[in-house]
Amino acid sequence: TxxxxxxxxxxxxxxxxxxxxxxxxxxxxxxxxxxxxxxxxxxxxxxxxxxxxxxxxxxxxxxxxxxNPNDWTSSTTAAQYATAKYRATDVDETIRSIYGMVTASATPNLELRAGLRAEWTGNTANVYRSLPVAQVRAYRPSGAAANCAITASTGVATTLPCVDYQFSGGATQVKGDYFSLFPSASLKFTFGGQNDLQLGYSRTILRPGVDAAGSSPTESLTGSSVGGPILVVPNPGLSPAISDNFSARLSRYFKGVGMFNAGVYYNRIKGLAVMKEYSPTEAASVEALAPYIGDPTYTGYSFSTYSQLDITTIKGIEVAFQHSFTWLPSPFNGFSIRGAFMHNEPNQPIPRVGNNIGSAGLMYEKGPVRLYLNALWNDDKFRSDTPTWFQARTDLTLSGRIKLTKNWETYFTVNNLLGAPYNVMIPGSAFPSTAAAGYGSYSNIYVQNGRTGTFGIRARF
Incomplete structure (x- = not known):
């Protein structure tokens, strides 16, 4: 790919x-x-x-x-030009794999399953490196009145000819590869005719993003944690995060009307990719940063790249149910309900992963009518360690369709029926000025998308 x-x-x-x-x-x-x-x-x-x-x-x-092309003048800035021409992502990823699975019925009530997947992955990133800043500043393009200048906040030259010179060293290839095995196994035991006990294990993969593994280095002359210059370098040597997942679930089936299940799970994740900042001394021992340490261009710089956490664990429980009211008299026998709840407990906050998530649905399906009311609730959700979080939110959606003839039907959808906003919160204690003023938690990003809907007529043949 x-x-x-x-x-x-x-x-x-x-x-x-x-x-x-x-x-x-x-x-x-x-x-x-x-x-x-x-x-x-x-x-x-x-x-x-x-x-x-x-x-x-x-x-x-x-x-x-x-x-009239002569009536138009390019408005592209030097920073935009550098981003478009020299900082585009160009990564080749090759994945080869082989997979097998076996299933066996040990007894009439016990089913066993096991599988194994092997993957060989190789990445090649084409990366442009900047010439030394001092060398760029000493260069004067043909016909220019002055030498090249560098924008402090971006580390990029201020004119297009100077940008071309800054990256005139061309692209170099940086390679990384890894091999992974992904076993899986499960057991299902049926008892009492209506009950299933399921135990499972699987190993799964989370590949690093192309921005972490394959973009070009970027620099800022004021972007480090102490306000000094910093070079941000991708790390093509990142291996994927590997998660060992264990689960147990007990299900009860009610013939013809529904089911209920409850389960627990434990995920052990090794190698989540996170960005970290290093001093020059620390960076010398980091493989992705070491080639830049001896470059006089970056004397006095801090360095940042993606590294991998050791172990992240998530413990959780989940329950779900579904019930059809087929035992009610018509027309009420078309109703059914469902619901689910999940609680996560990670050993450290994980951005954009909710600790408490609930969903519910009310459905009506009878004759030509199909109506669906679905709700999704997220509790306060960690966003970043700045610190910010997403405020709890409930999203309610109403949709349906009515069959008019054999081939024609009308349909509709109304999203965000409650008009719930997206709200990013900050604690007042996060900054000295707001803490001194006694501010409580307050909104940092507030987005009110309102309600949206669609309506149409559809033909099926």
Whole structure:
């Protein structure tokens, strides 16, 4: 698999032709104006107070550019140019695998299953390295009035010719490879005719992201934890995180009407990739950073790369049920309900993984009518150690369809029926200024997407 993507900012242009702004807009305006109401509960209006905001017809604008290319000037900045041309992700990943599984019925009530998967994975990343900053600053492009300058916050030259010179050393290939075995086994014991006891084990994989393993190094002259320069280097040598998963589940089936199950699980994860910062002395012993330590370009820099945690564990319980009301008289016998709850206890906070998650559903299926009401609840969820967290949220969705004829039906969906926002919270004690003022927890990012819905008619043949 080849991962080759980036920010294609080389195609940004500004109109600099002879037309005035008004005349140019008149040529590319979409005749179908419409009111624009933002979902975050505020309305946009024009300077004249109109709720109708004219929109540009992008097809007309493209046609104008194609017919009058000399009237357009590139608006791409040096930073955008460097990102698009020299910091795009270009990683080749090759995975070869073999897999086998056996199933055996030891007794009429006992079923055993075992499997094994072997994987060979190789990564090759094409990475551009910057020339020494001092060398770039000493270079003057042909026809330029001054030597190249470097933007402190990005470590990138300020003009396109200087960017080309900065990365003129070309791309180098950095390689990494690893071999993994993934065994699995399960046992299912049926007793009492309606009960199943299931025990299971599996080993699974979480591969490092291409940003961690295959992007180009980036630098900032003010980005370290102490405000000094820092070089952030990907680590193609990252191996995948391996999780050993153990579970036990007891299920009870109620013939014709539903089921209930409860289970426990334990996941032991080795090698989760996290970004860490190192001093030059510490970085010398880190394989991904060692090649940069002797480079005078980075004298006085801190260094950062992705490393892997030793052991992360997650203990949890889960319960679920489903019940169909087929025993009720018509038309109520079309109703059914379901529900589930999961509680996780990791030994350390895991970003964007909830500790408590619940779901519920109410369904009605009878004749031509299908209606579904589904709820998903997440408790407060750890976001980062800045520290921030996602506030608890309940998402309620209503959907359904009605069959009109043999081949035609109407359908609808209403998302976020409760209008619940996404809210990122910060404790008031996190910063000296807010702590001194006695602030409690407060919102840092508040997004109100509102309710959205779709309605349509569908044909099936």
């Amino acid at each position: 080849n991962y080759n993507f980036g920010n294609n900012a080389l195609n940004g242009y500004t109109y600099t032709g002879p037309l005035s702004n008004a005349a140019f807009l008149a040529q590319v305006m979409n005749p179908n104006t419409s009111g624009i109401t933002d979902k975050s509960k505020f309305t946009l209006t024009s300077l004249g107070g109109s709720a109708y905001i004219p929109s540009v017809d992008l097809a007309k604008m493209l046609a104008h550019y194609q017919q």
